[in-house]
Amino acid sequence: xxxxxxxxLYGLVIGVVWAIAIIVVFMAKGGVNAYTGDPxxxxxxxxxxxxxxxxxLAILFTLRRKRGQVEATMDExxxxxxxxAPVVQLWAVFISLAIWSIALTEIYWDQxxxxxxxxYLILMSLFIVNVLSQSIGILIGYWRMR
Amino acid sequence: xxxIEIKNxxxxxxxxxxxxxxxxxxxxxxxxxxxxxxxxxxKYVPSxxxxxxxxxxxxxxxxxxxxxxxxxx
Numbered sequence: 656x657x658x659x660x661x662x663x664l665y666g667l668v669i670g671v672v673w674a675i676a677i678i679v680v681f682m683a684k685g686g687v688n689a690y691t692g693d694p695x696x697x698x699x700x701x702x703x704x705x706x707x708x709x710x711x712l713a714i715l716f717t718l719r720r721k722r723g724q725v726e727a728t729m730d731e732x733x734x735x736x737x738x739x740a741p742v743v744q745l746w747a748v749f750i751s752l753a754i755w756s757i758a759l760t761e762i763y764w765d766q767x768x769x770x771x772x773x774x775y776l777i778l779m780s781l782f783i784v785n786v787l788s789q790s791i792g793i794l795i796g797y798w799r800m801r
Numbered sequence: 802x803x804x805i806e807i808k809n810x811x812x813x814x815x816x817x818x819x820x821x822x823x824x825x826x827x828x829x830x831x832x833x834x835x836x837x838x839x840x841x842x843x844k845y846v847p848s849x850x851x852x853x854x855x856x857x858x859x860x861x862x863x864x865x866x867x868x869x870x871x872x873x874x
Contacts (some may be wrong), residue, residue: 731836800845801844
């Protein structure tokens with residue numbers, strides 16, 4: 656397995672764990688209604704979000720640090736595969752935004768406004784979708800070039 | 802319209818070079834072992850820079866390693 660492929664796989668695992676952890680905590684603590692009145696819940700969610708981001712960046716850093724090795728860890732083929740991943744990322748982010756927009760509009764149509772928590776949740780979800788879709792895009796690239 | 806294929810003799814040339822390993826060739830050419838595997842399987846066409854690096858690592862000319870083939874569909 657190529658180092659970049661390995662990194663993508665770790666990224667995928669981290670992204671899935673990250674998403675599940677945030678969703679589970681959010682639901683367990685009471686969801687949208689509890690968020691505004693519970694600073695502890697907000698702190699946990701932010702900590703989870705930043706923790707996941709740090710874990711993902713740590714993987715990127717580890718890959719870059721290994722560049723001094725005798726065997727290259729990332730070559731032109733890896734760069735070609737990595738260069739194609741943003742197509743998957745773009746579609747994933749676009750679809751996520753479409754889902755958020757349609758869902759929030761339909762759910763809160765009668766109230767005429769959406770709870771203030773949602774811009775935060777959209778931001779968090781887009782970061783996670785970005786990490787997941789980049790990893791998936793890279794893995795698809797390797798699978799197609801297999 | 803003719804179909805263009807870039808074939809290579811990397812596997813054969815490695816064998817001729819005292820059974821040079823894929824890892825050794827990758828190290829000499831400055832790429833990963835996975836790229837050598839993909840090249841040998843015909844799944845990847847290298848850039849001109851990598852093609853020259855591989856030819857140089859094997860001690861042969863570019864055309865001894867890579868062949869440009871046009872076939873009618």
